[in-house]
Amino acid sequence: MNFTYSDKVKQYEQKLLRFMDDYVYPNERLYKEQLDPHNRFAKTPPIMEELKQKAKDQGLWNLFLPDSEYGAGLTNLEYAPLCEIMGRSSIGPEVFNCAAPDTGNMEVLVRYGTEEQKQQWLHPLLNGEIRSCFSMTEPDVASSDATNIRTSIVREGDEYVINGTKWWSSGAGDSRCKIAIVMGKSDTKANKYEQQSMILVPLDTEGVTIKRMLPVFGYDHAPHGHAEIEYKNVRVPASNIIWDEGKGFAIAQGRLGPGRIHHCMRIIGAAERALEELCKRVENRQAFGKKLAEQGVIQEWIAESRIEIEQARLLTLKAAYMMDTVGNKEAKAEIAMIKVVAPNMALKVIDRAIQALGGAGVSDDFTLAASYANIRTLRLADGPDEVHRRAIAKYELQKYR
Incomplete structure (x- = not known):
């Protein structure tokens, strides 16, 4: 490598x-x-x-x-x-x-x-003219297991009818958000991994209601936000189905691989900025007769943070390398590992920076408090730590069977 x-x-x-x-x-x-x-x-x-x-x-x-x-x-x-x-x-x-x-x-x-879907939705997204949301998680089931999802996507003639409630549909609050990709069940009798489908639903379709915006530790993340959305007898053309019926789970796996590693890449950047803010602060503050940067415990925080950031970066690069060379499926263990490692690493680094800055660290004068709140959600988004650890253990045990 x-x-x-x-x-x-x-x-x-x-x-x-x-x-x-x-x-x-x-x-x-x-x-x-x-x-x-x-x-x-x-x-x-x-x-x-x-x-x-x-x-x-x-x-x-x-x-x-x-x-x-x-x-x-x-x-x-x-x-x-x-x-x-x-x-x-x-x-x-x-x-x-x-x-x-x-x-x-x-x-x-x-x-x-399809070409029609690309013309209507992909090109405006690529041009930055509109935004989108992804409606997968539901309030009434443990959505870390996607087979639990209950929202129904039922075909009636040339249309599909969607019924269900989703939440944590990030981006739906944005006035520019025009389209949702909704995951639901189209065939409850099929194989458990072929019951789900994904479909394109314009947010101005009759029956789509944004019930509320959900704050994260008090941050509303406006104008982006995270919405709870009700889909009640929502009708869209059959041509809005993505790929085909029963392909929702496969699409989700294809989508989440790059999404997970992109989160990890961004997280490392946030951790680097936190360490930078820590170092600048302790070089310019004094306590008990010497600079904070000369305090042993502060030096230990800085050293641990640098070590952990470098470890996470190397694992991220390895996962990215494998995705490029052997494909996302073969890189699934590395993707799962970095998805656990990166948020936990960043939270430790940011927490040290907050401690070093004192009251300033928990204020809005610096980026640390908001960054901590945002990254804490990434131990849940795209699969909680526990699900990834379970998968990693499974991959490891397979070597001995």
């Missing part, structure tokens, strides 16, 4: 670093200030569209799609350091049209969508 970055990646890296310094970091606070205080989901802060246009103009757009006619043609390994840079800011990924859940939804449409 050779993790040396190519000249192409190094050029992208330098452009991204410069762009983040010049445009993204200086506008993080303005982005928050431009949210409508009366309805934080009413509109997108104008600065975001300005930044997106600048990123487009500089060719920093849709970098996430590997070997695709639609993207930059980067491999997962090449994309990793770039995604890490974007992940240093909560608004960074969207600026470059590399934000979840749009990235996963676009990959689904690239892989499995």
